[in-house]
Amino acid sequence: MIDLAGRHTRISFYGGVHEIGGNKFLVEDKGTRVFLDFGNQMGREKEYFSEYTKPRMLNGMGDLFEFGLLPKLHGLYRRDYATHMDFGGNEGTAFDAVLLTHAHVDHAAYIHYLRPDIPIYCTEATKIILQALQQTSQDGDEYITFKESFRIHKNERSGEMVRTANRDGALENTRNYVIVEPFKKFKIDSIEVEPLPVDHSVPGVCGFILYTSKGTIAYTADMRFHGRRAEDSEKFVDSCGAATPDILLCEGTRVDETFTETEMQVEQDAKSIIEKTERLVVCSYPTRDLDRLLSFYNAAKSAGRVLVIDMKQAYLLKLFQQSENWKSVYPAPDGKYIEIYIPRKKWGILGKDLDVWTKKILCEDYQKWEQEFLDYQNRTDYSEVSAHQKELVFSCNDFQLKELIDIHPEAG
Ligand SMILES: [Zn+2]
CATH class of the missing domain: 3.60.15.10 (Ribonuclease Z/Hydroxyacylglutathione hydrolase-like)
Incomplete structure (x- = not known):
């Protein structure tokens, strides 16, 4: 006191x-x-x-x-x-x-x-x-x-x-x-x-x-x-x-730290790594660190690739788009250089024949806030990421590592 x-x-x-x-x-x-x-x-x-x-x-x-x-x-x-x-x-x-x-x-x-x-x-x-x-x-x-x-x-x-x-x-x-x-x-x-x-x-x-x-x-x-x-x-x-x-x-957690790398340097480093990479680029950053998302987004874009984000980030970007103060700061979730990754959930219906399983049953695999992303034009899934490995930067945090089993990245 x-x-x-x-x-x-x-x-x-x-x-x-x-x-x-x-x-x-x-x-x-x-x-x-x-x-x-x-x-x-x-x-x-x-x-x-x-x-x-x-x-x-x-x-x-x-x-x-x-x-x-x-x-x-x-x-x-x-x-x-x-x-x-x-x-x-x-x-x-x-x-x-x-x-x-x-x-x-x-x-x-x-x-x-x-x-x-x-x-x-x-x-x-x-x-x-x-x-x-x-x-x-x-x-x-x-x-x-x-x-x-x-x-x-x-x-x-x-x-x-x-x-x-x-x-x-x-x-x-x-x-x-x-x-x-x-x-x-x-x-x-x-x-x-x-x-x-x-x-x-x-x-x-x-x-x-x-x-x-x-x-x-x-x-x-x-x-x-x-x-x-x-x-x-x-x-x-x-x-x-x-x-x-x-x-x-x-x-402060790094008060006595002598090493500093700026966010702009992170963006530059990411860009040069992406440019040198032949196949899929996989990256990870905290979901709500939108400035870091922006670094990977800018790096992907200038290296001619598209950033694949998860649904939680898409939801957050959607909310920021509704704010007059913030909508021009961060990319829109349906923007040109963004794709939204839909993972298989619950029964894993995604990727199965919807003439048999129906869209309704597919939707039941997802929570209410997730369902709207199933209708986004820029949604993507494991088979599309797998087929376009050279064109994407795939954001994949620890909870999503299992997605790599479905994507099956090639060496390189
Ligand atoms: Zn903090």
Whole structure:
């Protein structure tokens, strides 16, 4: 906890100290209580949980409380979980805002547990990425909308108490997002906040300068100086200098690293490797790192090839196309140098005779958000990738490695 010279403005750290991510910094000023990020402590969480032993929903926040992975604070968490686990839930909301710097899980994942009426301030891009995360993942994290859990009601006919089913999304609610414009200051009660974009491995990141009643706090967010928007980071440094902060909250995983390769160098390297490659080029990068996607897209295009992306990336690009601010920054999912890879799923009907199996049965192999891509003109599959190996750059992350069995790349 940092007390600004005992003058009643406090910062408490509930994660993100001596570890990578997990940031949950609580700033209190004259009764105003604002969280800076609300992420999961990936390293510490792995000491207790894994893909196969996840925190149980039936226990609300309890499994995470048990190991100190969430702070035990009343008036913060969603009422359905809090009441179900006997951790209050009927008290008033005691927190005024979450200032979210970006959409990486170590900064945003535990939004799922927050009360939906607490406003979440973030950029448009951050909200878009969280929307894609929620709609395309299977783990049920509720970033944008949430469904009230553990509700029961009396069945009119039998008079019995039964669980309330979420028919037609009746229990679905929307969280309270406030989109911030870069450089445009806003107020949360006694605190004035200045949002400033910085460069990082995901779009839409912004640091904040908080002008409290007793001092100025600058928070860098995850930032770097070697990406496509390095200028934003430089500008942030200048703004910080001008604001003369009393406290600087800074994070970085490569602070003492001497080696730097810029994103433009990555693009150049990718291009020269693609040009030297005779057959299929296979690449991998984080799904939501759209600046890296752009590097491979540009490299593929200038080497005369087409980039093949997966459906999650296609969905994300589709959402970015709906934004006036972003649609010219990243390629459209149905663009000329993009193809969307449809993998075989569930029964593996793709590639079989649809006169026998029918389109309807094929669609049943896919989730709702995936089905629209089956009708895209630029969709592709293993047999087409296999037949056009010299013309493609195939994006293939660890989860998709098995696709190479179907594609059967030739040597070279
Ligand atoms: Zn990050």
